[in-house]
Amino acid sequence: MEAIRPILEDEYKEKSAIMESFKDRDRESMQANREKLENLEWDVIKKLSDHLDEEQMNLYVDLLEKEQEAMKAQMQERRGGKGAGGGRGKGSRL
Numbered sequence: 001m002e003a004i005r006p007i008l009e010d011e012y013k014e015k016s017a018i019m020e021s022f023k024d025r026d027r028e029s030m031q032a033n034r035e036k037l038e039n040l041e042w043d044v045i046k047k048l049s050d051h052l053d054e055e056q057m058n059l060y061v062d063l064l065e066k067e068q069e070a071m072k073a074q075m076q077e078r079r080g081g082k083g084a085g086g087g088r089g090k091g092s093r094l
Helices: 004-023 027-049 054-078
Strands: none
Touching: 004 027, 027 054
16 A cells, blocks of 8 residues: 555645646636646546556545535535525626
């Protein structure tokens, strides 16, 4: 398992750097950062597949999916909640 640690540590460092650049909110930068994150994720999966068996890889992919769901829920909460009407945005008449 010691072969896994450096892969995940590198991913964390790279992901942190990409997430830091999300502060730049223009559309092109955000799209480029999303693509970087996706590419990083695939690179990590390829590297891990050299060290993990099929069951372990399935568990890792399940963990990634749960992480993405949690991030989506967090983003929805920040944007005004999950319910219909979701708060007052720029277009609100009130």
